[in-house]
Amino acid sequence: MNKEINEKLTDIEERIIDTFAENMRTYGIPPTVGRVLGIMYMNRKPMTLNDLSEATGMSKTRMSQVVREMVDYNIAYKVFEKGVRKDLYNVEQDYYQRFISLFSSSWQKVIKKNKKMGKKIYEELTEIQKNENLDSVTEEKIVALLKETERWLAYYDWLDRLMDFFESEEIFKYVPK
Known part of the structure; x- marks a missing residue:
């Protein structure tokens, strides 16, 4: 038995x-x-x-x-x-803390990589925009890509703050264990 x-x-x-x-x-x-x-x-x-x-x-x-x-x-x-x-x-024996660690460590890598890429793209677009020989179609495309890159960077900034929200355990004030 x-x-x-x-x-x-x-x-x-x-x-x-x-x-x-x-x-x-x-x-x-x-x-x-x-x-x-x-x-x-x-x-x-x-x-x-x-x-x-x-x-x-x-x-x-x-x-x-x-x-x-x-x-x-x-x-x-x-x-x-x-x-x-x-x-x-x-x-880590605490399920909640383990989730936060896994969730944030996975996303932190993505955030860092994409913020770096976004800044590089923004710099490249800004440099191209300085060219005086651009036609209006190309200029419009650059402006649109700059706006898209700004939205991209804002999104990854928000994700960064979201990770801080989890890692600081502020989340538990709003979603208690």
Whole structure:
């Protein structure tokens, strides 16, 4: 009876881990990261790269890459435990905070990239506009593209502020946990 219950519990944990992995796709993050996140979450205590390699069947090198990605996404962090010489890693246990970390880290990269591109395009258009030999059709096209670029930059500024709204946890004043 006890063996049967343990098997059911293991099956449930595995389904939870699979759900973590599948959910990562929503954020544009590889399911491998989600699988490791789920394993660490279900472990409920810090794990070494060796522990994770054994639990996932991945090489220690690959595990190191995955954990580094997780740290970059702010969903995993290194912890210190007295008497343990190997690096230990743990994951964010708070679902809300993990969502904010994943959501904002994914969007921050997009925002930064697109703001940079928008500024470059704006500068290029402004430089072209200085040309005295432009016909009226070309001038109109440049003006339209400049306006579109301004809207683009305003949108990414808004997204940047939205990420700040989430990261500051102001969101919870309006949408309580």
